[in-house]
Amino acid sequence: MRYSHKLSDAVHILAYIDIYHDQNLASTAIAASVESNPALVRRLMVALRRAKLLTTQQGAAQPRLTRTPSEITLLDVYRAVADDGNLLHVDDKTNPQCIVGGNIQETLREAYQEVQQAAEAQMAQITLATLITQIWARQRQREAAER
Numbered sequence: 001m002r003y004s005h006k007l008s009d010a011v012h013i014l015a016y017i018d019i020y021h022d023q024n025l026a027s028t029a030i031a032a033s034v035e036s037n038p039a040l041v042r043r044l045m046v047a048l049r050r051a052k053l054l055t056t057q058q059g060a061a062q063p064r065l066t067r068t069p070s071e072i073t074l075l076d077v078y079r080a081v082a083d084d085g086n087l088l089h090v091d092d093k094t095n096p097q098c099i100v101g102g103n104i105q106e107t108l109r110e111a112y113q114e115v116q117q118a119a120e121a122q123m124a125q126i127t128l129a130t131l132i133t134q135i136w137a138r139q140r141q142r143e144a145a146e147r
Contacts, residue, residue, distance in 0.1 A: 004083070006044065006081040006082070006083075007074075007077060007078050007081055007082070009034050009036065009040070009041075009044055010044050010047070010048060010077050010080065010081045011074070011077055011128070011131060012033065012034050013030055013034070013041060013044055013045060013048065014048065014053065014054070014065060014069075014072065014077065014128055015069075015128065015131060015132050015135060016030050016033050016034075017030075017054070017063050017064070017065060018065060018069055018128070018132055019132065019135070021064075024061065025061050025062060025063055026038075026061035027039075027041040027042045027045070027061070029061075044081060045063060047080050047081050048077070048080050048081070050080070051076065051077075051079065051080030052066055053065065053066055053067070053072055053076060053077065053080055054066060065128075068129070069127060069128035069129035069131075069132055070127050070128070070129035071127070072127060072128040072129075073123060073124050073125070073126060073127055073128070074123040074124075074126040074127075074128075074131070075120055075123035075124040075126075077128070078120075078123055086112070086116060087112075087115065087116055087119055088108075088112040088115060088116070089112075090104075090105050090108045090109055090112065091105075092105060
């Protein structure tokens with residue numbers, strides 16, 4: 001099963017931009033933090049810009065959040081980068097002559113829709129500010145442990 005890091009990487013980018021707002025915000029610097037390539041970072045930044053979560057200026061490495069981190073939810077970011085907007089996917093290639101194969105798709109679509117709604121409701125409660133606060137708390141713990 002393949003899975004996507006787009007949401008994780010997009011949140012990473014937004015948090016990086018907020019935390020390092022006065023430092024180097026070139027896609028190469030952000031990519032070094034994500035441990036990815038600058039082209040992926042730029043593609044995600046385009047998606048975040050289209051979703052009006054980020055502003056960028058061509059020729060200048062000065063991306064900025066369009067709202068405060070407390071006004072950006074995990075759901076906002078998810079919707080900006082999710083390919084089809086669904087967490088779970090049904091296999092449409094099943095045998096329609098089989099009791100299970102002929103009925104599993106609609107059965108799972110209904111169940112998956114319930115999961116999707118619950119997940120989106122939870123994501124709407126989690127803000128970028130909360131995640132950034134947790135990043136800083138973990139950093140302080142790491143620093144204390146190193147002493």
